[in-house]
Amino acid sequence: MLFKQQALLRQKLFVLGSLAIGSLLYLVARVGSLDRLQPLCPIDGRFGPRGQDEIPLRALQFKRGLLHEFRKGNATKEQIRLHNLVQQLPKAIIIGVRKGGTRALLEMLNLHPAVVKASQEIHFFDNDENYAKGIEWYRKKMPFSYPHQITIEKSPAYFITEEVPERIYKMNSSIKLLIIVREPTTRAISDYTQVLEGKERKNKTYYKFEKLAIDPNTCEVNTKYKAVRTSIYTKHLERWLKYFPIEQFHIVDGDRLITDPLPELQLVEKFLNLPPRISQYNLYFNATRGFYCLRFNIVFNKCLAGSKGRIHPEVDTSVITKLRKFFHPFNQKFYQITARTFNWP
Numbered sequence: 290m291l292f293k294q295q296a297l298l299r300q301k302l303f304v305l306g307s308l309a310i311g312s313l314l315y316l317v318a319r320v321g322s323l324d325r326l327q328p329l330c331p332i333d334g335r336f337g338p339r340g341q342d343e344i345p346l347r348a349l350q351f352k353r354g355l356l357h358e359f360r361k362g363n364a365t366k367e368q369i370r371l372h373n374l375v376q377q378l379p380k381a382i383i384i385g386v387r388k389g390g391t392r393a394l395l396e397m398l399n400l401h402p403a404v405v406k407a408s409q410e411i412h413f414f415d416n417d418e419n420y421a422k423g424i425e426w427y428r429k430k431m432p433f434s435y436p437h438q439i440t441i442e443k444s445p446a447y448f449i450t451e452e453v454p455e456r457i458y459k460m461n462s463s464i465k466l467l468i469i470v471r472e473p474t475t476r477a478i479s480d481y482t483q484v485l486e487g488k489e490r491k492n493k494t495y496y497k498f499e500k501l502a503i504d505p506n507t508c509e510v511n512t513k514y515k516a517v518r519t520s521i522y523t524k525h526l527e528r529w530l531k532y533f534p535i536e537q538f539h540i541v542d543g544d545r546l547i548t549d550p551l552p553e554l555q556l557v558e559k560f561l562n563l564p565p566r567i568s569q570y571n572l573y574f575n576a577t578r579g580f581y582c583l584r585f586n587i588v589f590n591k592c593l594a595g596s597k598g599r600i601h602p603e604v605d606t607s608v609i610t611k612l613r614k615f616f617h618p619f620n621q622k623f624y625q626i627t628a629r630t631f632n633w634p
């Protein structure tokens with residue numbers, strides 16, 4: 290009798306154990322699809338002209354090793370032909386502004402099934418050494434995608450680098466350009482905070498923001514300070530307008546992308562002529578982080594890295610007021626050119 294009960298118990302334990310292992314394996318397989326080619330969305334994951342829709346995307350997503358090879362550019366010609374994959378030059382570039390929320394914008398756009406992001410900042414157009422390697426080098430840096438998808442890259446240094454507009458124009462004069470901006474003084478402090486963190490890590494000496502932003506001799510705003518110059522958006526934009534008409538730019542409100550991202554993303558979808566696919570489901574507020582995070586599917590969520598959303602140092606209010614007054618006329622001009630008002634103080 291006792292033996293029979295023990296056998297029954299062992300049988301039950303075996304069934305429960307198998308179920309637990311099975312569920313675990315399923316979860317691992319789903320999360321494994323993290324190294325995916327195309328975002329898994331709750332919405333129609335396939336988009337594009339009829340016929341191309343037949344590509345078994347979801348089946349592909351589970352072939353993790355194969356996709357990894359594709360991303361490294363190691364796919365064989367046969368594999369590329371079989372899956373109809375290509376490395377495409379970007380149809381849109383997030384050209385800046387540094388600390389405006391460029392990473393958040395790229396990651397959020399990547400939720401769209403027709404968008405494939407270049408994960409790294411490529412720095413092709415702003416770095417002479419890279420630029421000298423030629424356009425094929427740049428294309429080979431792009432992720433594999435299906436022909437109906439669009440590739441987007443972001444390198445915020447493009448916005449402020451003199452040579453870049455002409456170089457991008459030479460590649461594609463009808464490319465779409467995205468600029469994400471934040472209130473200029475906050476952006477400058479965010480820029481300072483990033484540099485400060487790097488200096489602290491290397492045990493280097495650093496100055497307070499106030500000392501860098503204000504010229505101690507004149508007590509005026511120090512326009513030689515890079516964090517200040519980058520925030521004079523209109524000066525940089527005017528350089529770009531020598532090559533591209535204003536219609537080719539879309540300005541994203543980086544402050545709103547933090548507090549209420551969906552409407553900003555919907556405006557970008559429209560600008561890129563993409564069907565609206567990013568929904569509230571894909572974005573959820575994470576109270577611990579204090580930011581919106583991304584939801585790809587029931588299993589896979591992700592927040593941006595900890596380096597995004599740093600705590601800014603306290604800055605003297607008189608310096609903030611001085612900076613805001615300094616930026617005011619440039620902001621007015623920026624609103625005028627872009628036909629978008631941000632109500633920055």
Ligand code: A3P
Pocket residue numbers: 386387388389390391392393445479480482546547580581582593596597598599600
């Ligand atoms: P702070 O670190 O000053 O808060 P970039 O990617 O261009 O470097 O911009 C970084 C900024 O993106 C961060 O600046 C942060 O405020 C902003 N950001 C916008 N949306 C975010 C999100 N969902 N998660 C984290 N940071 C976000």
